[in-house]
Amino acid sequence: MASAGALDLRGVSKQFGETVALAPTDLSIEPGTFVSIVGPSGCGKSTLFNVIAGLLTPDRGNVLVGDTDVTGATGHVGYMLQKDLLVPWRTVLGNITLGARLTRRVTASDKAQATEFATKYGLGDFLDHYPGSLSGGMRQRVALMRTLALNQPLLLLDEPFGALDAQTRFDMQQWLLQVWRDSQRTVLFITHDVDEAVFLSDRVLVMSPRPGRVVDDLTINLPRPRTLETLTSPEFTALKATILRQLHAERVQ
Amino acid sequence: MNWRRVLRNVFGPIVSLAAVIGIWQAIIVWGHVASYIAPRPLVALQAITSNWSILWPLTSWTIKETVYGLVAGAVIGVVFGVIMAKVPLLARTVYPVLIMSQAIPIVALALPLVLILGFSLMPKVVIVAWIVFFPVTVNLLDGLNNVDKDLLTLARVLGASRLKTFFVIEVPGAITPLFSGLKIGATYAVTGAIIAELAASSGSSLAEYQRAQAGQLNAAGVYGTTILMTAIGISWFLLMLGAEYMATPWRRRSVARRGWRSGKQKVQ
Numbered sequence: 164m165a166s167a168g169a170l171d172l173r174g175v176s177k178q179f180g181e182t183v184a185l186a187p188t189d190l191s192i193e194p195g196t197f198v199s200i201v202g203p204s205g206c207g208k209s210t211l212f213n214v215i216a217g218l219l220t221p222d223r224g225n226v227l228v229g230d231t232d233v234t235g236a237t238g239h240v241g242y243m244l245q246k247d248l249l250v251p252w253r254t255v256l257g258n259i260t261l262g263a264r265l266t267r268r269v270t271a272s273d274k275a276q277a278t279e280f281a282t283k284y285g286l287g288d289f290l291d292h293y294p295g296s297l298s299g300g301m302r303q304r305v306a307l308m309r310t311l312a313l314n315q316p317l318l319l320l321d322e323p324f325g326a327l328d329a330q331t332r333f334d335m336q337q338w339l340l341q342v343w344r345d346s347q348r349t350v351l352f353i354t355h356d357v358d359e360a361v362f363l364s365d366r367v368l369v370m371s372p373r374p375g376r377v378v379d380d381l382t383i384n385l386p387r388p389r390t391l392e393t394l395t396s397p398e399f400t401a402l403k404a405t406i407l408r409q410l411h412a413e414r415v416q
Numbered sequence: 417m418n419w420r421r422v423l424r425n426v427f428g429p430i431v432s433l434a435a436v437i438g439i440w441q442a443i444i445v446w447g448h449v450a451s452y453i454a455p456r457p458l459v460a461l462q463a464i465t466s467n468w469s470i471l472w473p474l475t476s477w478t479i480k481e482t483v484y485g486l487v488a489g490a491v492i493g494v495v496f497g498v499i500m501a502k503v504p505l506l507a508r509t510v511y512p513v514l515i516m517s518q519a520i521p522i523v524a525l526a527l528p529l530v531l532i533l534g535f536s537l538m539p540k541v542v543i544v545a546w547i548v549f550f551p552v553t554v555n556l557l558d559g560l561n562n563v564d565k566d567l568l569t570l571a572r573v574l575g576a577s578r579l580k581t582f583f584v585i586e587v588p589g590a591i592t593p594l595f596s597g598l599k600i601g602a603t604y605a606v607t608g609a610i611i612a613e614l615a616a617s618s619g620s621s622l623a624e625y626q627r628a629q630a631g632q633l634n635a636a637g638v639y640g641t642t643i644l645m646t647a648i649g650i651s652w653f654l655l656m657l658g659a660e661y662m663a664t665p666w667r668r669r670s671v672a673r674r675g676w677r678s679g680k681q682k683v684q
Contacts, residue, residue: 218573237572244566246566250567250585250588253666264584265580266574293671295670296671
């Protein structure tokens with residue numbers, strides 16, 4: 164699994180009619196890294212995501228996950244949205260193993276793994292609960308466990324904490340970092356929140372619209388584990404300022 | 417079992433039933449209604465019990481008609497609903513025909529059916545199914561078309577086949593509207609059966625019994641039969657309600673029961 168989570172985009176582009184949703188893009192992501200994408204609406208980050216997930220076939224270029232060309236094919240990433248998309252008729256355990264149920268048979272080892280994940284990350288007492296009885300934060304945890312459960316080396320998270328209140332959000336960010344560190348997956352994380360991007364990531368990609376493209380690629384060298392202190396350190400503030408300037412500059416143009 | 421909840425759920429219906437009977441009684445007594453026009457509630461009930469040996473075979477016949485019709489209607493309704501949800505082009509073509517089918521007055525439908533099927537059980541079952549399938553199809557179609565699109569996208573990203581997605585996501589997602597359709601159908605099933613019994617008269621049926629009682633100016637018999645018919649309709653509705661209750665545990669409890677369903681002991 165050493166190189167399994169590597170992501171390579173080679174000259175990937177996508178156009179909808181006259182609109183260039185994604186200009187030709189080359190991108191290479193090391194396995195096991197945490198990469199965030201920030202940018203205003205219409206900057207092509209969703210297009211980029213959908214191309215990587217295989218929901219969209221790019222007009223040109225190739226998508227490689229690990230050493231496999233997966234251009235236009237689905238079934239090779241974990242995927243999570245702002246909506247938790249838990250199904251109300253299955254328990255927490257049933258929701259975590261939903262991916263297995265959708266693609267093959269749910270085995271005893273699927274259930275054992277789901278139970279292990281859930282127990283390790285604070286959901287152990289809720290395995291038999293229906294999602295209807297869980298808070299927003301808990302639901303997102305279950306959704307992330309489901310995303311992990313298929314053992315895909317690459318996870319695409321599209322604003323997963325966008326709907327949570329600030330306190331829950333910070334808890335969830337800490338929690339996500341712990342899960343990510345333990346699981347050694349590659350994470351591609353879309354967010355509107357620059358603080359969140361800098362706090363979580365090894366690398367932040369700044370995107371810009373018309374045409375949608377990556378305009379900046381910053382390495383975040385803040386020490387890990389990251390804590391509350393990280394958020395107020397001068398390095399953090401400097402990085403945040405750079406990105407905000409970048410986003411603002413793109414907007415004025 | 418939560419007795420307080422049971423009490424709360426049973427209390428309402430009992431009160432409303434008592435109110436209906438009370439008002440009925442009051443109208444007869446204080447309105448000085450003649451007994452050949454309308455009986456008191458108890459007299460109507462006695463008209464059932466004292467004639468039970470005659471009424472039971474007729475009632476069981478009507479029950480049979482409604483059960484067969486309900487099952488057939490539910491199956492046809494589900495098949496139509498699924499096909500129309502999956503093949504939109506077909507939906508646009510078939511929908512007008514289905515609506516037309518429901519615009520035909522049932523009585524006008526019964527006579528041609530008698531010509532085709534005779535006076536057997538068949539025309540009654542067909543008419544009940546005819547009434548039942550429509551709300552099932554319409555509700556199931558709406559349910560299937562309203563399953564969260566993002567959930568379907570998620571299934572696609574994970575690499576699920578269309579068949580798996582249908583059974584794992586779409587069917588359970590549409591179960592509530594499906595039961596709405598079934599509950600409506602179950603309530604109307606008796607109406608269909610009685611109209612069919614009148615139109616395709618086979619000599620002995622609840623509908624004809626009632627007509628005969630009216631001919632003899634036996635108001636108690638007429639009202640008693642009506643009560644019996646109503647009871648059949650309510651029974652099927654309650655049966656559907658019970659089935660829905662069993663099929664949707666997540667709507668009433670926050671924790672699933674461990675057992676035959678989720679199976680196995682707790683994996684430690």
